[in-house]
Amino acid sequence: MTDSPKSPRGAPILSLRGISKTFGAVSALTDIELDIHAGEVVALVGDNGAGKSTLVKVLAGVHRPSAGTIRVGGQEVTLDSPARAMQLGIATVYQDLALCENLDVVANLFLGHELSPWNLDEVAMEVRAWTLLQELAARIPSVREPIASLSGGQRQTVAIARSLLLDPRIIMLDEPTAALGVAQTAEVLNLIERVRDRGLGVIMISHNMEDVRAVADRIVVLRLGRNNGIFDRSASHQELVAAITGANDNSVSRRMERKEART
Amino acid sequence: MTAPLDRADQRLRADDGLTGALRAFFDRVRAGDLGMLPVVVGLVVISAVFTALNPVFLVPNNLVNLLFDCATVGIISLGVVCVLLVGEIDLSIGSMSGLASAMVGTLWVNEGWPIGFAILSAVLVGALVGWIYASLFSRLGMPSFVATLSGLLGLLGLQLYILGPTGSINLPFESPFVRFGQLMIMPHWFSHLAALVPGVVILATGLRRRARRLRANLSAPAPTGLILKAVVLSAALEFAVWYLNLGRGVPWMFGLFVLLVVALDYGLTHTKWGRSVLAVGGNREAARRAGINVARIHATAFMLCASLAALGGTLSAARLASSSQQAGTGDVNLNAIAAAVIGGTSLFGGRGSAWSALLGVIVIQAISSGLTLLNLSSSLRYMITGAVLAIAVIVDSLARRSRISHGRA
Numbered sequence: 001m002t003d004s005p006k007s008p009r010g011a012p013i014l015s016l017r018g019i020s021k022t023f024g025a026v027s028a029l030t031d032i033e034l035d036i037h038a039g040e041v042v043a044l045v046g047d048n049g050a051g052k053s054t055l056v057k058v059l060a061g062v063h064r065p066s067a068g069t070i071r072v073g074g075q076e077v078t079l080d081s082p083a084r085a086m087q088l089g090i091a092t093v094y095q096d097l098a099l100c101e102n103l104d105v106v107a108n109l110f111l112g113h114e115l116s117p118w119n120l121d122e123v124a125m126e127v128r129a130w131t132l133l134q135e136l137a138a139r140i141p142s143v144r145e146p147i148a149s150l151s152g153g154q155r156q157t158v159a160i161a162r163s164l165l166l167d168p169r170i171i172m173l174d175e176p177t178a179a180l181g182v183a184q185t186a187e188v189l190n191l192i193e194r195v196r197d198r199g200l201g202v203i204m205i206s207h208n209m210e211d212v213r214a215v216a217d218r219i220v221v222l223r224l225g226r227n228n229g230i231f232d233r234s235a236s237h238q239e240l241v242a243a244i245t246g247a248n249d250n251s252v253s254r255r256m257e258r259k260e261a262r263t
Numbered sequence: 264m265t266a267p268l269d270r271a272d273q274r275l276r277a278d279d280g281l282t283g284a285l286r287a288f289f290d291r292v293r294a295g296d297l298g299m300l301p302v303v304v305g306l307v308v309i310s311a312v313f314t315a316l317n318p319v320f321l322v323p324n325n326l327v328n329l330l331f332d333c334a335t336v337g338i339i340s341l342g343v344v345c346v347l348l349v350g351e352i353d354l355s356i357g358s359m360s361g362l363a364s365a366m367v368g369t370l371w372v373n374e375g376w377p378i379g380f381a382i383l384s385a386v387l388v389g390a391l392v393g394w395i396y397a398s399l400f401s402r403l404g405m406p407s408f409v410a411t412l413s414g415l416l417g418l419l420g421l422q423l424y425i426l427g428p429t430g431s432i433n434l435p436f437e438s439p440f441v442r443f444g445q446l447m448i449m450p451h452w453f454s455h456l457a458a459l460v461p462g463v464v465i466l467a468t469g470l471r472r473r474a475r476r477l478r479a480n481l482s483a484p485a486p487t488g489l490i491l492k493a494v495v496l497s498a499a500l501e502f503a504v505w506y507l508n509l510g511r512g513v514p515w516m517f518g519l520f521v522l523l524v525v526a527l528d529y530g531l532t533h534t535k536w537g538r539s540v541l542a543v544g545g546n547r548e549a550a551r552r553a554g555i556n557v558a559r560i561h562a563t564a565f566m567l568c569a570s571l572a573a574l575g576g577t578l579s580a581a582r583l584a585s586s587s588q589q590a591g592t593g594d595v596n597l598n599a600i601a602a603a604v605i606g607g608t609s610l611f612g613g614r615g616s617a618w619s620a621l622l623g624v625i626v627i628q629a630i631s632s633g634l635t636l637l638n639l640s641s642s643l644r645y646m647i648t649g650a651v652l653a654i655a656v657i658v659d660s661l662a663r664r665s666r667i668s669h670g671r672a
């Protein structure tokens with residue numbers, strides 16, 4: 001079932017070997033292998049609870065892996081804090097966004113990386129915020145309102161904009177388009193292609209197979225915390241669903257058969 | 264010319280000019296973003312009631328005394344603002360201030376240290392205590408509520424131990440330290456000059472910010488609002504200073520307190536540290552994921568709180584000209600916390616300002632001074648102060664609920 005992926009250029013900028021993560025008795029991740037190359041979009045798919053977000057958090061320095069090695073640019077690294085991951089050029093858009101609701105958009109965008117720390121340069125930060133948001137075709141009326149007053153999609157846009165702020169080498173997006181409107185989704189997909197063309201590595205998690213197939217160079221399937229196949233974008237829907245759910249006979253395929261039988 | 268960057272969205276109402284500013288203000292209040300409004304209203308009501316009951320309340324010299332008292336508790340309350348902002352609490356500030364007062368008494372009077380060193384060592388002990396709380400919190404996961412509650416007892420014990428069997432040390436009345444706490448008043452010309460500073464600073468920084476925003480193609484409000492604000496503020500302050508100067512005048516100690524408030528306000532609103540404090544109080548996990556060293560922010564907040572409590576304690580020793588076993592006990596603890604909350608710093612973390620310590624402590628001390636003038640027993644005074652605190656917390660909780668339902672966090 002594992003189509004061998006088209007061989008990407010050069011050495012991977014990020015490579016995981018044997019990554020495991022346990023939460024008490026739950027093994028959220030077991031023996032994960034993953035390579036990301038520069039200028040490549042890798043989609044991470046899997047059912048609910050497959051361990052996608054956990055993997056992202058391990059790479060973002062939020063969780064320490066229980067076992068395994070991580071290499072960034074060939075160098076073995078310990079991602080022991082989010083600050084360390086950012087230093088190494090790994091930016092993350094979390095599924096729960098991780099924004100501070102009491103702070104305004106500008107403060108959230110620059111949180112932890114404010115310009116001139118002893119006398120905050122609000123004007124420069126606001127200008128940069130507007131330019132970033134315009135790149136994403138954001139529909140945000142005011143950047144001086146607290147995040148709490150924004151819609152779900154607007155918040156998601158802010159979280160995505162924040163990941164771009166630091167000129168990262170690798171961007172991880174955990175369901176970046178889940179709450180977005182039509183135009184904003186297209187804009188995010190465009191953005192993913194743009195940053196890929198700039199030579200960044202992108203890890204994208206999505207449950208939307210259309211979006212995945214639209215931008216992904218490779219599709220990595222996780223199932224119950226394990227690698228369950230790597231596909232390229234020509235893989236059929238059937239194949240992907242089978243890998244995600246773990247069987248050819250599953251609720252999704254049965255539904256499709258019923259639908260075909262009716263027509 | 265194109266529309267300013269931040270005015271491109273057509274849904275946005277442009278709140279320009281004075282009416283716009285007023286409308287924005289009312290919108291905010293209705294949504295539960297009360298800021299300092301309750302405290303200003305409260306202060307007016309309290310003054311009216313107490314003056315009606317006993318006209319001595321508004322006599323200039325009573326207000327001067329009130330400002331002396333405000334300074335000591337206010338400085339303690341300033342520290343409380345820091346820990347409340349990160350969403351924690353320090354219940355041992357009273358004991359810390361008592362310990363500091365005892366330390367100054369023994370080190371200065373009994374051991375003959377220079378007064379400066381005695382104060383410095385008390386403040387450093389405060390910083391150490393704060394660091395211990397922060398470590399207990401971030402390394403052992405001990406809730407600050409419990410850690411500081413045990414600190415309350417421990418520090419009180421230390422205070423009693425230091426003072427020994429005699430139980431109190433009198434500080435020399437003639438020393439500059441005690442005179443600072445009881446008598447020293449700004450020269451009248453100086454106080455009038457100082458009262459102009461806030462207006463000038465507001466105007467100057469406001470105009471500079473406006474120019475920078477316009478240059479960066481951002482919208483900026485017309486300067487009329489700014490000028491009006493500066494003029495009204497200066498007029499109010501000049502009147503207050505003139506009235507106080509009819510009595511003894513403005514205490515230097517109160518000036519020191521205001522200076523500390525301004526410094527903390529700058530730190531909270533204009534530095535990366537302040538941003539991080541608000542972020543940690545608003546959403547600790549988000550702050551951590553943004554790369555903020557949460558443990559360090561906690562440590563600075565707790566250390567600042569305990570050091571300011573120690574400073575407040577030494578000043579109240581100067582105010583009373585004694586270090587006694589009673590210093591820092593009784594209502595000091597709750598008054599300092601109540602002042603911060605009454606002034607508008609939320610108990611739930613992430614919102615508030617240094618100014619809330621100033622406004623809140625004036626309310627608390629006004630009540631206490633008014634009740635003293637009425638010759639009420641301390642039993643009644645405790646009950647009334649307790650009720651005021653309860654009201655303040657209720658206002659805070661209701662405002663928070665309203666903010667959530669209006670989407671303002």
Ligand SMILES: Nc1ncnc2c1ncn2[C@@H]1O[C@H](COP(=O)(O)OP(=O)(O)OP(=O)(O)O)[C@@H](O)[C@H]1O
Pocket residue numbers: 023026027028046047048049050051052053054055095
């Ligand atoms: N902090 C945690 N503590 C304990 N268990 C956790 C924790 N985080 C995740 N898990 C467990 O790890 C497993 C994988 O969760 P994860 O969030 O990575 O799934 P996911 O693939 O992102 O799912 P979804 O598509 O629903 O977002 C789940 O069984 C979850 O219960």
Ligand SMILES: [Mg+2]
Pocket residue numbers: 052053054095174
């Ligand atoms: Mg997830």
